[in-house]
Amino acid sequence: MRLKISYKFPASIISLLLIALSVTLIAAASGPKGQEVIPLPNGFQPEGIAAGRGSIFYVGSIPTGAIFSGSIMTGQGAVLVPAHAGRAAIGLKFDSRSNLLYVSGGPTGAAYAYDATTGADVASIQLTTDPNTFINDVVVTKAAAYFTDSFRPVIYKVPLGKGGKLPNPAVAEEIPLSGDYQQTPGQFNANGIAASPNGKQLIIVNSFQGALYRVDSQTGEAALIDLGGGSVPAGDGILLQGKTLYVVQNSFNQVAVIQLDAGMATGMVTNTISNPLFRVPTTIARFGNVLYAVNARFDTPPTPDTEYDIVRVVVH
Numbered sequence: 001m002r003l004k005i006s007y008k009f010p011a012s013i014i015s016l017l018l019i020a021l022s023v024t025l026i027a028a029a030s031g032p033k034g035q036e037v038i039p040l041p042n043g044f045q046p047e048g049i050a051a052g053r054g055s056i057f058y059v060g061s062i063p064t065g066a067i068f069s070g071s072i073m074t075g076q077g078a079v080l081v082p083a084h085a086g087r088a089a090i091g092l093k094f095d096s097r098s099n100l101l102y103v104s105g106g107p108t109g110a111a112y113a114y115d116a117t118t119g120a121d122v123a124s125i126q127l128t129t130d131p132n133t134f135i136n137d138v139v140v141t142k143a144a145a146y147f148t149d150s151f152r153p154v155i156y157k158v159p160l161g162k163g164g165k166l167p168n169p170a171v172a173e174e175i176p177l178s179g180d181y182q183q184t185p186g187q188f189n190a191n192g193i194a195a196s197p198n199g200k201q202l203i204i205v206n207s208f209q210g211a212l213y214r215v216d217s218q219t220g221e222a223a224l225i226d227l228g229g230g231s232v233p234a235g236d237g238i239l240l241q242g243k244t245l246y247v248v249q250n251s252f253n254q255v256a257v258i259q260l261d262a263g264m265a266t267g268m269v270t271n272t273i274s275n276p277l278f279r280v281p282t283t284i285a286r287f288g289n290v291l292y293a294v295n296a297r298f299d300t301p302p303t304p305d306t307e308y309d310i311v312r313v314v315v316h
Contacts, residue, residue, distance in 0.1 A: 034290060035075035036312050037277060040068055043304040048137070048237070049294045050092035050101065051285040052116055058101055059294060059310065060089025067092070067101065067114065072287055072312070080119040087112065091137030091192070091237065091283065093145070097164030102145050104135040111135060111147055111158065113166055127156040127172045137192050137237065137283075140164070141199030146217065147172075148190040148204060153183040155190070155202070155220060177204075177215065181222035184208050192238035192283070194245070201264060205235035205247055212247075214264050223265065230269040232256050237283030239291075246273075246284060248293065253278040255293070255313070277311045289315050 040046055040059060044066070050058045055073040058080070060066070065087030070077020088106035094116055095102065101116040109130065113123040127135055127147060134150040140160075147156040157173040160166060183189050187208035194203045195217070202215040203225070210233035212225040232247045235256075239246040245258040245267065257271040273291075279300075281293035291313040300306060 034072035038075045038310040040308040044308050046294050048092040048283050049285045050094045052094045065089045093138045093140045095140045095164045102138045104138050109133045125170045139193045139195045141195045148193050150188045153177045175220040177220050179222040180224040194240035226266040
C-alpha cells in the first residue's frame, strides 16, 4: 500500500521561489561575476588584454613592455613582466598549450614570448627590420602565431611545433596581403586579428577604413567582408566567438557586434555595446559571457599619475 502525501504551498512562497530561481538562472547565464572595474597601475598606459587560465588576465604597457597580471574575480594583481628597455607591448594572446604569452612589439618590429606563470623571457622574435612598422596584434592558431603590422600590408607568421611548442630559434615568415586588401599610407591600417577554429582563415580589421577582411592564413589573399553597407571605423581589438565577431571601436567608446555567415564572407552589425565607464577602450577579452575592455585613454595626455583600468561588460 502506498500512502500519497501532497503539500500545498502558499502562493506567496511559490512566488518567492520563482523569483529566486530566476535570479539564479540569470546569474548562471551571465558567467563569472568578477569586478566591475579593475584598476591598473597609475601611468601604465595599457593597450592589449589576454585571457589566461581560469580568471587570470594579462595587460601590456605600451611604452615599457611590462605585463600586468591579475584576477577578474578579485581585481587583485601585480606586474608579471617588468619593464624592458627598448620593448613595447601592444596586442597579447595566451596559448594554454605551451603556457606562453605572445606580445606584439609595436614600433620595435619584434614580437616577444613570455612564460605566463613566471614572466620569464622565453623569446624575442624580430619580425621585420623595416623602420616603418607597428606590430599591432596577434592571434595563435594550432600551427602558428600571426601578427599584424599597421604600417605595412603584410602579416607575419611564426610557425609552432606540436603542442604549440615554440621552436628555438623561432623564425618569422612575412606574408604580403593581397586581393581586396587596401593600405592607406600614413594611417593605422591592419589592427586587430582573429582566426577561424581551424586556423585556415584570419579576420583582420583595418582601423582607418573601418573594413574587415577575411584572409587566407597561408597565402595572404584577402577578401573584403561585406557588411551590407555597414563599417567599423576606428576598429581596434577584435574577438571571434563562433560566428559572432566583437570589434572594439576605440574613439567611439563602443564595441560593435557583428553576425557573420558560415563562410565569413558577409556580416551584419546587429548591436553596439556602450558603457559609461568606457574611456577609449582598445581591446577585449572574454570570460564566460562577460567581456573585459581595456581603457587606453588615448584622449588623455599620459602622466605618471594618470589612472587606467579594465571595465566589465555583460554580453546579452
